[in-house]
Amino acid sequence: MSAAAEPCFRINGLRRLDGLLRVNGAKNAALPCLAASLLSDQPSRLRRVPNIEDVRRLLEILSFLGVESDFHDNEVVVRPSGVCGGSPPDALAAALRASFLVMGPLLVRTGLASCGTPGGDVIGARPLDVHLAGFRALGAEVESVGGRTIARAPHGLRGATFVLDYPSVLGTENLLLAATLARGRTRLVNAAMEPEIICLAEMLNRMGASISGAGGHTITIDGVERLTGVEHELIPDRIETGSLLIAAAVTRGQVCLQGVRPDHLESLLGKLSEIGVDVSQKPGQLDIAVEADARLTATNLQSLPFPGFATDLQAPMTALLTQVEGTSVVHERVFENRMQHLDELRKFGANIIAGGAAPVVIGPTPLTGAVVRGTDIRATAALIVAALAADGESRIYGVDHLSRGYADLAGQLQHLGADIELARSADTLTN
Numbered sequence: 001m002s003a004a005a006e007p008c009f010r011i012n013g014l015r016r017l018d019g020l021l022r023v024n025g026a027k028n029a030a031l032p033c034l035a036a037s038l039l040s041d042q043p044s045r046l047r048r049v050p051n052i053e054d055v056r057r058l059l060e061i062l063s064f065l066g067v068e069s070d071f072h073d074n075e076v077v078v079r080p081s082g083v084c085g086g087s088p089p090d091a092l093a094a095a096l097r098a099s100f101l102v103m104g105p106l107l108v109r110t111g112l113a114s115c116g117t118p119g120g121d122v123i124g125a126r127p128l129d130v131h132l133a134g135f136r137a138l139g140a141e142v143e144s145v146g147g148r149t150i151a152r153a154p155h156g157l158r159g160a161t162f163v164l165d166y167p168s169v170l171g172t173e174n175l176l177l178a179a180t181l182a183r184g185r186t187r188l189v190n191a192a193m194e195p196e197i198i199c200l201a202e203m204l205n206r207m208g209a210s211i212s213g214a215g216g217h218t219i220t221i222d223g224v225e226r227l228t229g230v231e232h233e234l235i236p237d238r239i240e241t242g243s244l245l246i247a248a249a250v251t252r253g254q255v256c257l258q259g260v261r262p263d264h265l266e267s268l269l270g271k272l273s274e275i276g277v278d279v280s281q282k283p284g285q286l287d288i289a290v291e292a293d294a295r296l297t298a299t300n301l302q303s304l305p306f307p308g309f310a311t312d313l314q315a316p317m318t319a320l321l322t323q324v325e326g327t328s329v330v331h332e333r334v335f336e337n338r339m340q341h342l343d344e345l346r347k348f349g350a351n352i353i354a355g356g357a358a359p360v361v362i363g364p365t366p367l368t369g370a371v372v373r374g375t376d377i378r379a380t381a382a383l384i385v386a387a388l389a390a391d392g393e394s395r396i397y398g399v400d401h402l403s404r405g406y407a408d409l410a411g412q413l414q415h416l417g418a419d420i421e422l423a424r425s426a427d428t429l430t431n
């Protein structure tokens with residue numbers, strides 16, 4: 001593929017990361033909290049919103065649905081007084097997975113919701129059956145026509161007990177959003193427990209919703225008549241935080257991240273400690289410091305729903321494991337096609353034996369600079385991690401993927417001492 005004029009990250013590896021940084025607000029909290037604006041006709045203000053492509057695209061979708069917004073300095077003011085229905089344009093729906101989050105709010109507010117096939121990272125089949133079965137349980141009629149989902153509830157939704165087949169994150173959020181204005185009580189059993197669900201529930205409760213149990217397996221929602229506007233600050237991005245900690249470790253650096261939530265990262269922090277990274281956090285403080293000396297050792301890991309090891313950190317962690325002593329087995333258990341970074345990691349010299357969803361990483365192998373392409377947000381982050389540990393210059397394509405989910409990962413790494421820049425390259429990339 002010709003990469004003429006295509007942006008890439010140019011990285012000269014083997015620079016030790018060192019320093020202090022404040023992380024951004026969470027992508028995966030920003031998206032459902034913005035979708036929540038569809039549930040009220042009053043303005044809301046969201047703080048600590050990351051300036052990423054997925055947020056900008058969701059704001060565009062919301063503007064098609066009657067929500068005006070301003071986005072400056074990580075604050076979004078939404079004015080949803082014009083909401084009266086509609087559907088996201090198909091091209092925008094296809095740009096991100098979270099476009100489907102408009103379904104729950106539109107369905108309960110207007111009685112009709114429709115959305116084309118949502119996009120996002122191509123990391124598995126990513127069906128929508130949990131969302132759709134949940135809407136049906138709340139009394140909606142749902143049909144899928146040529147990839148478009150249409151849900152109708154002309155007489156409103158009514159509360160019900162619904163057991164999710166799988167604790168889908170966006171599925172839980174969509175149903176939570178819909179149930180806030182449904183008649184009566186809804187119980188979501190086997191709900192996702194991710195911190196972003198708690199962040200959304202807290203916002204909705206401040207808007208006047210009655211939600212308890214968010215963060216646990218069962219969430220109870222007593223429907224209310226209406227919701228008001230709110231001011232709400234998003235939680236820190238645990239995946240950005242984790243990616244930076246992993247980058248620090250791979251360079252054997254010493255980094256302190258501020259404004260983070262260590263309780264959202266226990267599985268990663270546990271793994272980092274286990275392989276020999278010195279992790280320090282003071283009780284009650286919102287800082288995490290890591291220091292990695294030369295000798296780190298192998299571990300096995302499996303990605304799981306929260307509080308298990310986050311699938312979004314599996315690829316960056318795999319890159320780190322190429323630089324530790326011993327044999328690690330990495331088992332991806334959330335998405336069936338989230339190993340596309342392995343071939344690219346091998347181009348740096350990584351020794352990874354294919355094992356389906358559980359490859360074996362044998363380390364440490366010296367990495368050398370390579371020209372590689374990221375195929376999704378976190379795979380691209382993983383290649384950046386590898387390039388930081390590689391001798392010589394690397395070029396990482398897939399900048400568009402990264403900018404969907406990280407506000408300024410390259411700038412943050414540069415601040416910590418990495419030699420990384422966004423560049424345009426006329427070289428030809430064949431992969």
Ligand code: UD1
Nearest residue numbers: 028098126127128129130131166167168169170312334335
């Ligand atoms: C969210 C996150 C994503 C993260 C993922 C898992 C956002 C915007 N994205 O994605 O970063 O990687 O959680 O932590 O928050 N599934 C079904 N049926 C469904 C829905 C999902 O079988 O109706 C399956 C999926 O194919 C996948 C698994 O459930 O195998 C997890 O998906 P899910 O939790 O829904 O991920 P997302 O919410 O799409």
